[in-house]
Amino acid sequence: MSDKTQQSCFHCGLPVPQGSHYHVDIKGEDRDMCCHGCQAVAQAIVDGGMESFYDHREGPSRRPEDLIPEQLEKFDLYDQEKLQQNFVEVDESNVKTASLILEGITCAACVWLNERHVKALPGVLEFQVNYSTHRARVRWDDSQLQLSDILKAISAIGYIAHPFDTSRQEEIYKKERKLALRRLAVAGLGAMQVMMLAAALYAMDYDVGVDESMRDFFRWISMFLATPVIFYSAKSFFVTAWRDIKSRQLGMDVPVALAIGSAYSASVYTTIFGGPDVYFDSVCMFAFFLLSSRFLEMGARHRAGQAAEELIRLLPAVATRIRESNEDIVAVDELSPGDVLLVKPGETVPIDGHVLEGVSSVDESLLTGESMPCVKNAGDELTGGSVNVESPLTMQVDRVGEDTVVSGIVRLLDRAQTEKPSIARLADRVAAWFVFAILLIAAVVAYWWWQHDPAHAFAITLSVLVVTCPCALSLATPVAITAATGSLTKTGLVTTRGHALETLAKATHFVFDKTGTLTQGRLHLADVKTFNGMSKEQVLQLATLLESRSEHPVAMVLNKAAEKQAAMAIDSLISAPGKGVEAVIEGEVYRIGNLPFVTELAGELEGFEIHKTVTSVGMCRGNQWLAVFELEDEIRQQAADVINELKRSGITVALLSGDAKEAVSNTAEKLGISEYLYAQSPQQKLEYIRKLQVDGGVVAMVGDGVNDAPVLSGANVSFAMGSGTQLAHASADMVLLSEQLDHLVTGVTMARKTLTIIKQNLGWAIVYNLLALPLAASGMIAPWMAALGMSSSSLVVVVNALRLRKK
Amino acid sequence: MSTLYLLIPLAAILVIIAIALFLWSIKSGQFEDMEGPGFRILMDDDEDLIPDDAKVKKKDSDKKDTEGN
Structure with a gap:
């Protein structure tokens, strides 16, 4: 079972790098891991007694991000009352409820793992994950544990959870879904019964023995059952059709409402005053099939919306403001120019301003694309959105709101978005023409038959309206796209x-x-050059020791360079922000940092060529060069x-x-x-x-x-x-x-x-309409046959699209 | 044939009951997660319910299973 030649990480399935030493004992077998993150997560799962997760999962788990302590600390922000107002409900006596978005759920085993792990925490009263939506609801006793403890527990097993505001989208979706289901239930059950009665009514047409009172009785019962289908289930078609007419547009719902409305009224008239035919069955069937396709479409729309919601994180629209030497946390919106803020290492600069006190490196890569952090001294500009890397900075706010750099980018973004070519708009225009054509044809057919055979004119016009229902045509694209986005989402590519x-x-x-x-957007050690007889292992251990307390991205790479630190005691250590670190060890001065900083102490390094494509870090002892480390952003x-x-x-x-x-x-x-x-x-x-x-x-x-x-x-x-x-x-x-x-x-x-499937679907829908239309117009199709034909043509489209779901 | 006058309204009443039950199940949230509950039964989260002596046996058979693979 454990094939040692094929080295892939047991947890995430990615290849294990050469010479890796991460492994975890799972159910008595030693499993290779690709990185520290996977090892930690797998160990946490084993320690929690949840190994059977690995038996049940359907595929490799997502590779956990290396969570640095600062990121874990960010979870603590969620504990603040002020922030919690948005997403936490408080019941009697400290019991709180929140909804979480869970990232990294790939199969049902993930759900099980999360539920088991979180429920085991003391103080968690309830934790339930919805597998379809990847949302979880948690109830906990605030006197026993904090929300951040729950979030940290989830990240320990390799998933990411963040709370979200249900009122923004979730509640609306839930309501919409429930309403659609109710309408579908009424239409479905109603249609079934009416169709059963209709079978009897059609049979009566051929059986002279049945008396008229029985026929009328069946019609009344049919009307009784069909009425809620029309006025409750099909209501949405009338509403949108009316809205379309008011705004002088022709949507898909106009002919639909026309067909349903006229067929129902005609059938009611026939039931009360007598006449040849009722169409309750066709109407109910039509409404039910249309509602089913709308329901599928809504599911797709919701999934897309939920994926988008997952991206909007609540964090951290807060800043630490200093007033009269008191620090307090305030919302970014409340800041005004002149305020003094404290930005701790690892925090994001909340707004534009300049440095008052302190020296630190600031990572502006998200704004400028420049991958290396740059040094900020007192007086230097700070841009909101950049990340403070090394040491605390005190800053004064210069610009707020619309004037900030990020707002400027957002404005540029808005403009770009409005200029975006919209294919959807084109599709709507085509549909409007299609609907117009259907109405015109129906009118022509009605007029012609009225002239020649008034008794059948209504039934034939109805057949035309139903058979040409743009159902298959309107389903062709969305169903294919839903199926494709569904299977892409499973691989981790979300379509928004x-x-x-x-x-x-x-x-x-x-x-x-x-x-x-x-x-990767993060550096890794590409090459080490050693001098003065040092071995590679020696310099790496020394670098690990020297950089152990530093948080600069360069230092973060070097302090993990060796498995253990050099066994020496540091007497004193000074960090020079943006330059490097100077330490005194056993009476000797060591420096590690950028080349000019090291050259200052050790003198020019001769016979060494500096590569401009990499970041070089030097290390020296007194005036002796020990090593040059070359760091690269890993491809x-x-x-x-x-x-x-x-x-x-x-x-x-x-x-x-x-x-x-x-x-x-x-x-x-x-x-x-x-x-x-x-x-x-x-x-x-x-x-x-x-x-x-x-x-x-x-x-x-x-x-x-x-x-x-x-x-x-x-x-x-x-x-x-x-x-x-x-x-x-x-x-x-x-x-x-x-x-x-x-x-x-x-x-x-x-x-x-x-795209191929969409083309096939559209082709089928057009061929079907071209074939069915003449038949219906010539009176060879009864309304119920039209409804059946329309729905089976839709079914073909749906089944064809579902082929995209298969792997 | 006259029994139809009784049976058909009866069928209609049954439909009404069915619709009412359906609406109740929608309201109580049974359709919110259509995939998850099916898997729930497959997961071994009832280990604390198994008596200790039975547990040992189960682990033995587990091992045999994996060896068999």
């Missing part, structure tokens, strides 16, 4: 906008951002394969980055991308894409940062990385939650397949 798949199938260009997209594992695959399927690949020339050209060369642009501003990136579009290209953009947001919106179809910023998520059409680039190729393949 309806048109995404259609556009993706036609994409001619793929434009990638570099940092965080093609690369994602599947990046090269994905780019080759895309090229092979005839797509042009380009790289746009805000980074400096060397770093960009180096990455592009490694991945075989011939077209790349460096040091690009969001505006320039957008212009580049516009130029491609003017030349007739359909552009797909993949990015993750705030700076990418306008470009993501401007592209015909766009992807955001799961770890990317909220703004990027909001502006992207699809979100790659799995963070695995090869799912982009899956996405393209699936999109193309979907």
Whole structure:
């Protein structure tokens, strides 16, 4: 069972890197793990006695993100009363209820694992996960544990949970779903009964022996059963049809309402005053089938909406304000220029301003795309949205609200969004023409038969209206897209906008951002050069020791470089923000940091060539150079394969980055991308894409940062990385939650397949209408046959689309 | 044939009862998660209900199962 030659992580299924030493004992077998995160999660699962999760799960779990202590601390913010007002209900005596979004749920075993793990916490009264929506509801005793403890417990087993405001969307969806189900139930059961009676009524047409009073009795009962179907279940068709007419548009519901309304009134008239035919069965069937397809469509819409909701996190619209040496937490909206704020290491700068006190490195990569943090001294500008890396900063607020840099990007984004080519709008226009044509044909047919055979004119017109119902036509696209998005969501590619798949199938260009997209967005140690007789192991252990207390991204890489620290005691340690660390160990001065900082102490390093494509970190003891570490932003594992695959399927690949020339050209060369642009501003990136579009290209953009947001919106179809910023998520059409680039190729393949299915469906619907229309117009189809034909044609469309669900 | 005058309204009443039951089940939230409950039964979360002596036996057979694989 455990195949040692094929090294893939038992937990997440990703390949295990060479020489890795992570493993966990699961049910008596030693399992290899790819990283520290997977090992920790697997260990937590085993320690909790929940190993059987691994027997029941359907596929590999998602790779847990390395949660650094700061991120775990962020959960504590959720404990604040002020923030909790939005999403927590408080019952009697400290019992609180909250709804959570769970990320990383892939199969039913995940649900079981979460429920078991969280229910085991003392103080949790109730915890239930909805497998379909990946939402959980938790009730806990606030005097025994805090919400943050629950969130931390969930992250310990490799999932991410964050609370959300149910009133914004969830409640509305729930109501909508329940109403639709009620209407469906009434229509379905009503239709079944009416059809049963109708069978008897049709039989009576051929049987002279049945008396008229029996026939009328059946008609009255049919009317009694059909009335709630029309006035309750089919109400929505009348409402939308009326709205369409008032706004002088022709929607799908106009002929539907016309058919249902007229057939029902005619049947009621016949029942009361007598006449040849009633159509209660056709009406009920028609309403039921239409409601069923609307219900499926609503499900798809809700799923898309829920995926979007998952991206809107509540955190942290708060800042620490200092007033008269008191620190208090306030909402960002309450800040005004001149306020003094404290930004701790690991926190996001909440708003634009400048540094009053302190020196620290600030990571602006989300705003500028520049991957290395830059140093901020007193007086330097700080931009809201950047992340403080090293040491606490006191800042003064300069600009709030509309004037901030992020707001500016959001405005650019809004503009890009409104300029977006809308395929959906085109579809609506086509539908309006189609409906107009149906009404015209029905009118012509009615007029002709009125002239020639008034007795049958009504039944035939009704058949025309029902048989040409744009049902199959209107189902053709949404059903195929629902099925495709469903199976893509399972792989971790979430579609947030309806048109995404259609556009993706036609994409001619793929434009990638570099940092965080093609690369991991975090540094790793690429090479170590040692001097003065030091061994590699020695310098790594020394670096691990020196950097052990530092939080700069460079230091974070080096302090994990060796398994253990050098066995020496540090006498004193000073960190120079933005430069490095100086320490005194056993009477000798050590420095580790950027090359100028080390050169200051150790003198020029001769015979060494500095690579511009990497970040170099030097280390010295007194005036002796010990080592130069070369750090690189790691390229994602599947990046090269994905780019080759895309090229092979005839797509042009380009790289746009805000980074400096060397770093960009180096990455592009490694991945075989011939077209790349460096040091690009969001505006320039957008212009580049516009130029491609003017030349007739359909552009797909993949990015993750705030700076990418306008470009993501401007592209015909766009992807955001799961770890990317909220703004990027909001502006992207699809979100790659799995963070695995090869799912982009899956996405393209699936999109193309979907387009084929849509074309088949549309073709079928048109052929069906062309065949059925003359038959109905010539009076060869009774209304009930029309309803049956219409629904089976819809069924063909649905079944064809469901082929996309299969793996 | 005249029994139909009794049976058909009876059928109509049954339909009304069926609809009422359906509406009740919708209201009580039984249709909110259409996938999860089916899997719930498959998970071994009843270990604390199994008597201790029976538990040992079960583990033995478990091991045999995995060896068999």
